[in-house]
Amino acid sequence: MKCDTDAKVCLDLSLVEKPLQTVCTLTGPGVRFPLRAQHCREEQRPIDNTTEDMSQCLYESLRAVGLQHHYNRLSSVGVRSVAHLTVLTLDDFPLLGIKSMEDRTRLFHLVRELRTLDAETLLQAEIQEDACYVLPSPSNSAQKRRKTNKPTVDKENVQKQKTPVYQANLSEYSYGLPQASAPPSPSKRRPGEPRIWVCVRKRPLTSAEERRKETDVVTSAGQSCVLQESRAAVDLTHYKLQHRFFFDHVFGEACSNEEVYLRTAQPLVQHMLQGGSATCFAYGQTGAGKTHTMLGCSPVGPSQSRGRGELGLYSLAVKDLFSHLSSSPALTRLTVFVSFFEIYCGQLYDLLDHRNRLFAREDGCGNVHIAGLCHKRVESVDSLLQVISRGTEHRSQGSSGVNPVSSRSHALLQIQLRGAGQSVHGRMWFVDLAGSERASDSGDPDRRSRLEGAEINQSLLALKECIRSLDQEQGHTPFRQSKLTQVLKDSFVGDSMTCMIANISPGHSSTEHTLNTLRYADRVKELKGQKGQRKGRRVKNISESPKLRTLSQNRSSGTFRSGFRDSSPSKRAKTSSTVLTDPSPEEQEPSSVSNLNIIQEYVEESVWEPEEGADDSYLDVPQAISSSMIPWAIQFHSQRLGGTTATEQSVSPENALILHKSHKKSTAPPPAQAESSSTDVLKTPSSSEAWTSGAHWHIVQAHMETLQQMQRLSHSEGTLLVQQPDMGFDEYVQQLEQIMRRKALCVRSLISHLQPYLKTTLQHSADRL
Numbered sequence: 104m105k106c107d108t109d110a111k112v113c114l115d116l117s118l119v120e121k122p123l124q125t126v127c128t129l130t131g132p133g134v135r136f137p138l139r140a141q142h143c144r145e146e147q148r149p150i151d152n153t154t155e156d157m158s159q160c161l162y163e164s165l166r167a168v169g170l171q172h173h174y175n176r177l178s179s180v181g182v183r184s185v186a187h188l189t190v191l192t193l194d195d196f197p198l199l200g201i202k203s204m205e206d207r208t209r210l211f212h213l214v215r216e217l218r219t220l221d222a223e224t225l226l227q228a229e230i231q232e233d234a235c236y237v238l239p240s241p242s243n244s245a246q247k248r249r250k251t252n253k254p255t256v257d258k259e260n261v262q263k264q265k266t267p268v269y270q271a272n273l274s275e276y277s278y279g280l281p282q283a284s285a286p287p288s289p290s291k292r293r294p295g296e297p298r299i300w301v302c303v304r305k306r307p308l309t310s311a312e313e314r315r316k317e318t319d320v321v322t323s324a325g326q327s328c329v330l331q332e333s334r335a336a337v338d339l340t341h342y343k344l345q346h347r348f349f350f351d352h353v354f355g356e357a358c359s360n361e362e363v364y365l366r367t368a369q370p371l372v373q374h375m376l377q378g379g380s381a382t383c384f385a386y387g388q389t390g391a392g393k394t395h396t397m398l399g400c401s402p403v404g405p406s407q408s409r410g411r412g413e414l415g416l417y418s419l420a421v422k423d424l425f426s427h428l429s430s431s432p433a434l435t436r437l438t439v440f441v442s443f444f445e446i447y448c449g450q451l452y453d454l455l456d457h458r459n460r461l462f463a464r465e466d467g468c469g470n471v472h473i474a475g476l477c478h479k480r481v482e483s484v485d486s487l488l489q490v491i492s493r494g495t496e497h498r499s500q501g502s503s504g505v506n507p508v509s510s511r512s513h514a515l516l517q518i519q520l521r522g523a524g525q526s527v528h529g530r531m532w533f534v535d536l537a538g539s540e541r542a543s544d545s546g547d548p549d550r551r552s553r554l555e556g557a558e559i560n561q562s563l564l565a566l567k568e569c570i571r572s573l574d575q576e577q578g579h580t581p582f583r584q585s586k587l588t589q590v591l592k593d594s595f596v597g598d599s600m601t602c603m604i605a606n607i608s609p610g611h612s613s614t615e616h617t618l619n620t621l622r623y624a625d626r627v628k629e630l631k632g633q634k635g636q637r638k639g640r641r642v643k644n645i646s647e648s649p650k651l652r653t654l655s656q657n658r659s660s661g662t663f664r665s666g667f668r669d670s671s672p673s674k675r676a677k678t679s680s681t682v683l684t685d686p687s688p689e690e691q692e693p694s695s696v697s698n699l700n701i702i703q704e705y706v707e708e709s710v711w712e713p714e715e716g717a718d719d720s721y722l723d724v725p726q727a728i729s730s731s732m733i734p735w736a737i738q739f740h741s742q743r744l745g746g747t748t749a750t751e752q753s754v755s756p757e758n759a760l761i762l763h764k765s766h767k768k769s770t771a772p773p774p775a776q777a778e779s780s781s782t783d784v785l786k787t788p789s790s791s792e793a794w795t796s797g798a799h800w801h802i803v804q805a806h807m808e809t810l811q812q813m814q815r816l817s818h819s820e821g822t823l824l825v826q827q828p829d830m831g832f833d834e835y836v837q838q839l840e841q842i843m844r845r846k847a848l849c850v851r852s853l854i855s856h857l858q859p860y861l862k863t864t865l866q867h868s869a870d871r872l
């Protein structure tokens with residue numbers, strides 16, 4: 104063992120089996136550098152070389168976090184190797200001349216990372232019988248060591264030393280209360296009773312994790328689930344924080360799919376047999392066992408080593424269905440159909456029809472239909488498995504560090520019970536969600552992965568919001584916030600029931616994601632039974648604004664856009680059901696100028712100011728405004744081109760922009776009837792001069808694109824919040840409000856930019872009339 108007389112501590116790393124170079128990543132405020140830390144096996148090298156190496160290594164480490172200018176000072180006070188850094192505490196920083204907050208933070212992160220490496224080294228050392236290693240120790244003992252200048256901790260001490268364990272402060276974050284132990288029985292369910300239950304499933308450590316010597320940090324019993332998180336205090340001492348959660352049920356690693364089925368999906372199947380609609384979600388980090396739960400595993404599958412082949416919830420549900428259909432005479436006429444598709448990056452693909460692109464459309468009654476979706480009739484569990492295995496081959500998959508066949512999309516299996524004339528008797532969805540960690544992992548260098556992550560993030564937040572609003576029986580369900588929730592709209596309205604299974608990995612390396620999963624699941628059930636109440640500040644309901652109601656009425660009556668009329672009932676239904684309610688006839692204002700004023704005043708008023716007695720429909724405000732602006736812009740465009748009307752299709756922002764762009768490229772002369780057809784008005788300018796003189800239109804278009812981009816941005820910003828560890832609900836609401844405020848500012852600026860053009864258009868329109 105080498106003892107440096109100048110140094111304040113002595114370390115013996117000589118017997119530690121550690122790769123000579125370990126690469127880790129340092130992160131901290133503004134820091135993200137690769138760090139190459141060398142652990143020198145000192146006795147194997149001449150002392151001079153070792154000392155030089157250690158100094159070099161120290162310099163490199165400091166440089167990685169931008170602290171190289173402190174190298175000389177550190178060396179002069181005896182910190183000459185990376186190992187010496189690991190025992191520094193915050194008290195030492197001033198002595199070392201580290202005074203600015205920035206430098207202190209950087210050094211703090213560096214020391215913390217190095218100690219993590221030390222902990223790994225210790226783990227390796229424990230494997231070796233003769234290892235003698237100094238444990239990174241709390242500040243007090245470190246100070247004592249410095250005074251005596253002796254190596255103080257030997258292997259015995261290491262074993263004796265216990266990391267303190269603390270309970271997570273429940274007041275910091277609401278972990279909810281124990282719920283009813285059994286899932287609600289559909290037959291007994293009364294109005295007002297919870298329609299959702301949330302369960303957690305912990306999987307066993309996989310053989311790969313066992314090989315890596317991962318420790319199990321999750322304990323489960325009945326309804327409670329405890330996660331032990333390892334943490335470092337500000338003085339760099341290690342401690343453990345226990346997070347205790349309560350759910351409707353927690354399944355331990357020994358539970359089979361069948362047990363999970365009985366407490367989760369079986370009540371949903373009963374509900375479907377009674378003609379209801381139900382949804383079962385599997386949520387969790389990649390590799391946490393979602394697919395295993397939903398699909399099961401074949402005896403020759405990845406779990407072969409465990410010698411188990413298990414049916415998943417899909418098959419168990421269908422098996423159960425068939426046994427009910429055959430045993431009950433009233434149900435024998437029903438047939439079972441399945442469809443299987445995925446949502447990948449906001450697009451729908453049919454997994455039973457060569458990944459054909461699908462489109463979710465809403466009819467006049469507000470029902471969502473998936474156009475082109477293939478429904479296959481199944482008559483046994485085997486035929487279902489065949490259908491699913493064919494579909495799974497087409498699913499978007501990639502490999503992640505945890506799971507070699509990691510799913511990158513949400514997979515949705517729909518089971519329909521059909522009666523005479525193919526009418527739908529009952530329906531059930533099984534949703535195998537994409538790995539939730541993608542959402543929070545913004546550090547992924549691959550752009551595609553980041554986009555996938557953002558999309559997944561957005562849909563998971565939307566899902567949570569919809570499930571909560573379903574349970575609280577709120578009037579407004581924000582299902583349009585993502586494709587996933589739009590497709591599952593039926594599951595959030597009427598008498599539907601939902602079960603969420605949060606899958607978690609028990610390994611210590613997954614602690615952060617596991618905690619996020621448990622928090623997400625907890626938030627889903629957070630307001631169970633608290634109908635109409637919300638934690639945090641409340642905000643004004645858009646439907647309470649007479650001005651916006653007037654605007655809505657003008658839009659739906661067609662007076663909003665003189666020159667063309669939105670004749671589609673679905674469009675009107677959409678507007679009224681999502682954003683605005685019950686406009687009274689006397690509130691109607693036929694003037695388009697007044698519409699402009701209404702929006703502007705609305706934006707300038709305190710719509711985003713929180714107020715008592717409202718729900719969260721304010722989230723739709725910018726959407727309402729942007730969708731109101733688009734017809735104006737189209738009208739403006741039509742006016743410039745001498746057109747008169749536009750169809751409903753051309754009103755949608757995407758179509759307006761796409762048509763406009765495609766015809767910007769077109770140099771062909773316009774057909775003679777162009778002016779009589781509304782779509783053609785957009786498609787085909789009456790003269791090329793109209794395009795050149797339509798410079799204003801480009802400005803309008805650019806603004807609309809900015810607005811849409813902003814819409815997307817604020818969505819993803821908002822959804823990123825949900826994954827933040829340690830963020831309480833109140834803080835979450837406040838942050839969300841800030842985002843909304845920024846968005847409001849942006850809308851206001853856009854409107855003020857657009858106003859001159861809109862006024863010109865409206866004037867032009869009035870002159871013509």
Ligand SMILES: Nc1ncnc2c1ncn2[C@@H]1O[C@H](COP(=O)(O)OP(=O)(O)OP(=O)(O)O)[C@@H](O)[C@H]1O
Binds near residue numbers: 307
């Ligand atoms: N309850 C369980 N018992 C035994 N093995 C399990 C269990 N749950 C998961 N596993 C195993 O863990 C591995 C990962 O599981 P799975 O593929 O289901 O994860 P996933 O959550 O669907 O991941 P991804 O989101 O990446 O698709 C598989 O090898 C699976 O067999």
